[in-house]
Every structure is written in structure tokens, then in C-alpha cells.
Amino acid sequence: MERRTFLTTALVGTAALALGVNLYAPEHIKVNKALDSEHRLLFSVLLPVFLDDALPEVEKLRIAAQNRTLDAITQTISLLPADGQAELEQLLDMLENRLGLLVLTGSMTPLMMRNPDQLIAMLEYWRNSFLDMMVTAYQGLRELVLASYYSCPEHWNRLNYAKPTFLEV
Amino acid sequence: MAIPDPIVEGLASGWKHIDASQLSQDQTLEADVVIVGSGAGGGVAAEILTDAGLTVIIVEGGPLKSSESFNMEERRAYPNLYHQAAAMKTKDKAIGIFQGRAVGGSTTVNWTTSIRTPKPTLDFWAKDKSVQGLSREELDPWFDKMEKRLNISKWEYEPNRNNQALKLGCENLGWHYTVIKRNVKGCWNTGYCGMGCPVNAKQSMLVTTIPAALDKGATLVSRAKVIELEHHNDKILAVKAQALNEQMQPTEVKLVFKAKHYIIAAGAIHTPTILLRSNLADPHELLGKRTFLHPTLLSGAIFSDPINGHSGAPQSIYSDEFVWKHGAASGELGYKLEVPPVHPVLIASKTIGYGKTHAALMEQFNQLQVTIALIRDGYHEQSQGGQVQLTDTGFAIDYPLNETFWRSVRRAFGSMAELQFAAGAKRVLPITEGAPYLNSWKEAKSAIETLDLGPLKTVVASAHVMGGCPMGEDTKLSMVDSQGNSHYYENLSVMDGSVFPTSLGANPQLTIYGMTARNATLLAERLKSSS
Numbered sequence: 001m002e003r004r005t006f007l008t009t010a011l012v013g014t015a016a017l018a019l020g021v022n023l024y025a026p027e028h029i030k031v032n033k034a035l036d037s038e039h040r041l042l043f044s045v046l047l048p049v050f051l052d053d054a055l056p057e058v059e060k061l062r063i064a065a066q067n068r069t070l071d072a073i074t075q076t077i078s079l080l081p082a083d084g085q086a087e088l089e090q091l092l093d094m095l096e097n098r099l100g101l102l103v104l105t106g107s108m109t110p111l112m113m114r115n116p117d118q119l120i121a122m123l124e125y126w127r128n129s130f131l132d133m134m135v136t137a138y139q140g141l142r143e144l145v146l147a148s149y150y151s152c153p154e155h156w157n158r159l160n161y162a163k164p165t166f167l168e169v
Numbered sequence: 170m171a172i173p174d175p176i177v178e179g180l181a182s183g184w185k186h187i188d189a190s191q192l193s194q195d196q197t198l199e200a201d202v203v204i205v206g207s208g209a210g211g212g213v214a215a216e217i218l219t220d221a222g223l224t225v226i227i228v229e230g231g232p233l234k235s236s237e238s239f240n241m242e243e244r245r246a247y248p249n250l251y252h253q254a255a256a257m258k259t260k261d262k263a264i265g266i267f268q269g270r271a272v273g274g275s276t277t278v279n280w281t282t283s284i285r286t287p288k289p290t291l292d293f294w295a296k297d298k299s300v301q302g303l304s305r306e307e308l309d310p311w312f313d314k315m316e317k318r319l320n321i322s323k324w325e326y327e328p329n330r331n332n333q334a335l336k337l338g339c340e341n342l343g344w345h346y347t348v349i350k351r352n353v354k355g356c357w358n359t360g361y362c363g364m365g366c367p368v369n370a371k372q373s374m375l376v377t378t379i380p381a382a383l384d385k386g387a388t389l390v391s392r393a394k395v396i397e398l399e400h401h402n403d404k405i406l407a408v409k410a411q412a413l414n415e416q417m418q419p420t421e422v423k424l425v426f427k428a429k430h431y432i433i434a435a436g437a438i439h440t441p442t443i444l445l446r447s448n449l450a451d452p453h454e455l456l457g458k459r460t461f462l463h464p465t466l467l468s469g470a471i472f473s474d475p476i477n478g479h480s481g482a483p484q485s486i487y488s489d490e491f492v493w494k495h496g497a498a499s500g501e502l503g504y505k506l507e508v509p510p511v512h513p514v515l516i517a518s519k520t521i522g523y524g525k526t527h528a529a530l531m532e533q534f535n536q537l538q539v540t541i542a543l544i545r546d547g548y549h550e551q552s553q554g555g556q557v558q559l560t561d562t563g564f565a566i567d568y569p570l571n572e573t574f575w576r577s578v579r580r581a582f583g584s585m586a587e588l589q590f591a592a593g594a595k596r597v598l599p600i601t602e603g604a605p606y607l608n609s610w611k612e613a614k615s616a617i618e619t620l621d622l623g624p625l626k627t628v629v630a631s632a633h634v635m636g637g638c639p640m641g642e643d644t645k646l647s648m649v650d651s652q653g654n655s656h657y658y659e660n661l662s663v664m665d666g667s668v669f670p671t672s673l674g675a676n677p678q679l680t681i682y683g684m685t686a687r688n689a690t691l692l693a694e695r696l697k698s699s700s
């Protein structure tokens with residue numbers, strides 16, 4: 001690619017990304033856009049896909065469940081050993097950056113501008129990839145999101161499960 | 170309801186416990202014996218050596234947690250009580266590994282199944298691995314002793330429905346099964362062993378041997394991660410450790426432990442890691458190699474009646490139908506059939522897929538029976554286990570899964586499906602990418618033939634880490650002798666699951682208890698007579 005075209009595309013892309021963020025950041029997700037060091041925005045886009053049918057239908061409950069899961073994800077990440085954290089951070093950074101997106105998903109469109117079917121297609125592409133890197137990216141995110149979601153007792157209703165209460169006075 | 174907490178009471182009575190996270194200055198401590206690790210091996214050694222009148226320091230990397238903090242929630246238990254918050258994986262991420270990291274080690278979180286070492290295992294070690302003096306006849310008195318000490322006895326209650334399915338399937342097929350012995354006293358049959366026993370019924374090291382050693386004056390240092398051993402010629406001079414804060418991150422504080430004798434009991438994976446990091450003599454390059462995991466496969470089954478696999482003793486039945494079927498080392502790899510407890514995070518993460526299909530599976534949480542097959546690794550020439558390697562930041566476990574392994578996996582999926590249908594399952598779901606729900610044994614049989622199995626496709630897990638610092642008399646095969654004493658350092662022993670020359674083909678805790686009881690008793694006699 002010629003240097004000039006590359007730069008132009010990069011600039012356009014950055015603008016699009018910024019636009020994407022502004023336009024598509026869901027209102028209810030508690031993120032400080034300037035300081036999204038916890039990748040909340042990114043996860044807020046992925047959660048509805050990973051948790052389709054698991055999240056409550058009532059909007060208020062769904063939003064609360066999503067926010068709770070985002071907090072749990074932050075907590076889970078903080079518990080990973082340094083190596084694991086570094087690997088995950090690299091993946092999340094790539095997903096927030098156009099070139100990274102191109103490498104991982106074959107498209108530069110920011111994730112928040114993709115619709116659920118496109119996001120599912122992306123996950124399926126990783127899941128079935130012949131490259132271990134892609135498969136582990138899928139599995140890493142999958143495990144992080146699902147473990148974080150089901151770690152919250154508030155999300156056990158659908159399982160008809162609750163922990164025993166004999167210890168409660 | 171308030172449950173008496175022996176740890177809270179012991180601390181109040183004046184136990185010598187140092188929580189290294191609270192230290193602001195470097196420390197040097199001395200004793201007759203320093204023990205690294207407080208799990209099955211470290212706990213038993215600590216009690217026996219203290220009983221013999223020796224002064225003992227137990228150095229544990231994990232925190233001292235007790236029943237008052239065991240709230241039956243995975244989100245608290247995994248970070249507090251497990252290595253890497255229960256998310257440890259092999260280098261290629263194909264196998265998830267559960268290992269305890271707290272006072273009591275893996276015994277604080279294990280599922281209480283207590284099985285004496287199978288005879289074919291001991292025979293194989295004697296014949297092929299130069300192990301001496303560990304026949305069943307020689308070990309049985311030590312098993313008797315530890316079974317008594319830890320209240321190990323046959324589980325007399327009705328198995329929970331998850332285990333009952335295993336039993337019923339075996340009965341209907343005419344397969345072998347056994348009622349499990351458990352190390353519990355006054356068990357409430359709740360099913361939360363894996364998150365720390367909330368009622369102190371599990372006779373883990375946390376509530377038995379460690380309190381006994383502390384009562385007799387031993388010192389426990391928690392949140393102190395041992396980094397390396399200092400050594401010169403054939404002597405160990407000191408153990409060096411790093412204090413960890415409450416978030417388990419290193420602080421500035423360093424600890425040094427000095428003793429006449431050193432016992433490393435940090436478990437398979439960590440014992441070899443510490444020894445490798447210390448650059449100890451290893452002329453045949455054995456350290457860290459031959460690490461075994463009993464790599465384990467899962468098969469889900471949907472029943473029309475509730476199974477409630479979260480409730481009741483997690484394991485009370487096992488089947489050895491396929492463990493030794495093809496001999497110890499020839500033919501196909503054998504596997505043991507058991508069931509795991511079913512809890513939300515465990516099941517959500519150790520299944521396949523996401524979104525609608527995953528949510529649908531989770532909705533059947535209470536109808537879900539799970540059977541597991543634990544593959545007996547380390548015997549067959551095509552089953553040589555994995556390797557613990559040092560990295561810049563810690564360690565990695567490289568465990569290649571080869572064709573011979575996948576052949577066994579296919580057979581194991583078949584056996585589990587056959588068993589689950591025989592027990593009345595409506596549908597069976599082998600936990601591997603691309604497997605559909607199967608509606609009959611006939612359908613399962615042909616579908617399993619063609620499943621696309623492989624690393625990162627098939628869920629493989631382990632709760633049994635073994636090997637990496639093998640015992641035996643032949644120095645070409647072993648790092649320590651058959652009593653756990655180093656071949657190269659006169660004041661160093663290893664007493665934990667890392668000394669196994671192969672996997673066991675049975676759940677490991679009782680083997681470690683029995684062998685350590687013997688080895689620590691012999692060591693105590695030697696140390697006493699030389700002082």
C-alpha cells in the first residue's frame with residue numbers, strides 16, 4: 001500500500017471510530033469515554049451476543065445485569081496472573097484499534113458499528129478458525145464473559161438455582 | 170447459624186501465624202524443619218514432625234482462609250482458594266487446571282474422594298520405575314493410619330442424583346462401580362466442598378493436621394511465596410520467599426527460612442518450578458518432565474427429573490470398568506469414570522458455545538447430569554505427560570495431546586454416553602465443539618465415531634496434578650529416592666504429588682497422605698537420631 005493512501009485511510013478510520021464511539025455507545029453503560037481503560041465499551045458491545053437469551057428480557061433488569069457483568073469482568077481480569085492479563089489486554093487493544101480489527105476480523109469496522117449478526121459471524125469465524133490464536137481469542141473472551149455473568153447470584157434465577165441459606169442467621 | 174471456626178479459635182489461643190502481607194520488614198526465621206506448602210503432603214509432614222518434637226515452620230504461598238469466609242460462592246472461592254483464580258491453563262490453553270492455593274492446599278477445595286493407591290500402579294512403579302518398599306502390603310498400615318486420622322470412611326448416605334446416575338448406569342450395564350470413601354466428619358451433605366467446607370466437616374489439612382501442628386508450637390507463614398532454595402555442594406542452606414499482599418501481588422518484603430532439613434511440598438507443577446528456579450543438580454534433566462494431569466473429559470446428559478448436581482456429596486460413586494482394561498501400559502489408555510459437582514461458573518465455562526444455545530443449556534442446569542472420564546496418563550509409551558518450564562514471569566505447562574490420547578477420548582465419550590443412556594438420560598451432549606445433542610445410545614455411538622476431537626475443540630480439564638519430581642532408586646529415572654529424599658542434597662526431601670512417577674489412575678489425596686505419613690515418620694526418626 002502506498003504510504004499516502006495508508007495514512008488517509010488511517011485518518012478516516014480514526015474519525016469513524018470516534019464517530020462510532022459517540023454514536024453507538026449505549027446510554028446506560030457507565031463509561032467515561034476518555035478513560036475507558038477497562039474496555040467497558042467494548043464488552044458492552046459483546047455482552048448481548050455472548051449472553052443472548054441469558055440476559056433478562058425486562059430492559060431495566062437487563063441493563064442492571066449488563067452493568068453487573070461489566071463490573072464482574074473487571075474484577076475477573078484483575079485476578080488473572082500477569083501473563084494472562086497482558087495477553088488479554090493485547091487482544092482487547094487490538095479489538096479497539098482499526099488495524100487490529102482488520103487482522104482479527106478481516107474488517108476495519110469498529111465493533112460498536114456492527115450489528116448482532118455481524119458480531120456472531122465474527123465470533124464464529126474465530127471459533128472455527130484453523131489459527132489457534134483466533135480460537136483462543138474466542139475462548140478467552142467467551143470464558144471471561146460467561147464466567148463473570150454466572151458468578152453473580154443475581155443471575156441464577158433462570159437456572160432455578162440458589163445457594164443454600166442455612167448459614168444465614 | 171454460627172458454625173465454630175477452628176482457625177479463628179486457634180488464632181485466638183495464640184497460634185504462631187505470620188501473615189506475610191502484614192509485614193513491613195524482611196524476616197529470617199529458623200527451625201529444625203522448614204516445609205514449603207501446606208497441602209496434602211505439607212500438612213501431614215507438619216503434624217508428624219511436630220509430634221516427634223521437632224520445631225517446624227510451614228511456608229504457604231496462599232492465604233489463611235477458613236469457614237467464616239467460605240460462603241459457597243464461586244466468585245469468592247476461586248480467587249481466594251485456587252491458583253490463578255481457577256483459570257490456570259496449559260501453554261496452548263487446551264487443558265484447564267484446578268489447583269488449590271491457600272492454607273490446606275488443594276485439600277481445602279477438594280471433593281473428599283479417598284482411594285488407596287491401586288495395586289497395578291504400585292506394581293508398575295516397582296517394575297518399571299525403580300520404586301522400592303511401596304507395595305500395597307507395605308503401604309496399607311499407613312493408609313490405615315491416615316484413614317483413621319482423617320475420618321475416612323465409606324459414604325453411607327444415599328448418593329446424590331448425579332452420582333446415582335453413575336451407579337444406575339453401571340448396574341444396568343453390569344459395569345464395575347464402588348461406593349466412595351470420604352474424609353468427612355459430621356458432613357451436612359450440602360455439596361460445596363470445592364469452595365471450602367462451610368461447616369468444617371471435610372477433614373482437610375486446614376482443619377486437621379495444620380491445627381494439630383500449630384497447637385504443638387509449629388509456625389505457619391501464609392502469603393509467603395517461595396522463590397528459590399539457596400544451596401552449596403550437597404546442602405540446602407536456606408529457603409527464600411517473597412511476601413505477597415492481600416491481592417497476592419509481591420511486596421518489598423523478603424523472607425529467609427533456615428533449617429536443618431527442608432521439605433518441599435508445593436505440589437506437582439510448583440515443586441518442580443521452585444527446584445528448577447533454584448538451579449539444583451539435575452544431571453539427567455528430569456525436573457518438571459513427566460507432569461501428569463489425569464486429563465479429564467466431560468459428558469453432559471439431560472434427564473427429565475431433577476438431578477441437582479450442586480447438592481449433596483459431590484463424589485460418592487466411581488467406576489473402574491475401563492481403568493485397567495487393556496493392561497497397565499499396553500493397549501489403549503484407561504480411564505476412570507466419576508462425576509463432578511455442578512455449579513454455575515464451573516458449568517458455564519466448561520461447556521461449549523455462547524448466546525442462545527448456551528443459555529438453553531444453562532436453563533437445564535438442574536436437569537443436567539455430568540459424567541467425567543479421567544484418563545490414566547504416564548504408563549503407555551505414547552503417554553508421557555507434560556513438562557513444566559520456567560518462563561520470564563513464572564512457569565508454563567506444556568502438555569501435548571497426541572493421537573493415542575484422542576483415541577481414548579473417543580472411547581471415553583462413548584462409554585459415558587452409553588452409561589448416561591443406561592441411567593435414563595433423555596439426551597446426551599459430549600462436551601466438544603460440534604457435538605449435537607444425541608437422543609439414543611444408537612445415535613450417540615455412530616455420532617461419536619466421527620466427532621472432530623482435538624485441542625481447543627474438546628474441553629479437557631484436570632484437578633489432579635502429579636509428577637515432575639519423580640521418586641525411585643535409579644537416578645536416571647528419579648530425583649528423590651523411594652522415601653522422598655533427594656538423591657543429591659542430604660537435607661532435602663520432597664513430599665507431595667510431584668514424586669509420582671506416573672499418574673495414579675485414582676484420585677490422589679490418600680496416596681499422598683499415606684506415603685507422606687510413612688516418609689515423614691522415617692525422616693523424623695533420622696533427624697531425631699542425628700541430633
Ligand SMILES: Cc1cc2nc3c(=O)[nH]c(=O)nc-3n(C[C@H](O)[C@H](O)[C@H](O)COP(=O)(O)OP(=O)(O)OC[C@H]3O[C@@H](n4cnc5c(N)ncnc54)[C@H](O)[C@@H]3O)c2cc1C
Nearest residue numbers: 206208210230274275280281282395436665666676677678
Ligand atoms: C477442585 C479439586 C478437587 C479435587 N478432588 C479430589 C478428591 O476428591 N480426591 C482426591 O484424592 N483428590 C482430589 N483433588 C486433588 C488433591 O486435592 C491433590 O492431589 C492433593 O491435595 C495434592 O497434594 P499436594 O501436597 O501435592 O499439593 P497441594 O495440596 O496442592 O498443596 C500444595 C501447596 O503448596 C503451595 N505452594 C505452591 N507453590 C508455592 C510457593 N512457591 N511457595 C509457597 N507455597 C507454595 C500451594 O499454594 C498449595 O497450598 C482435587 C483437587 C482439586 C483442585
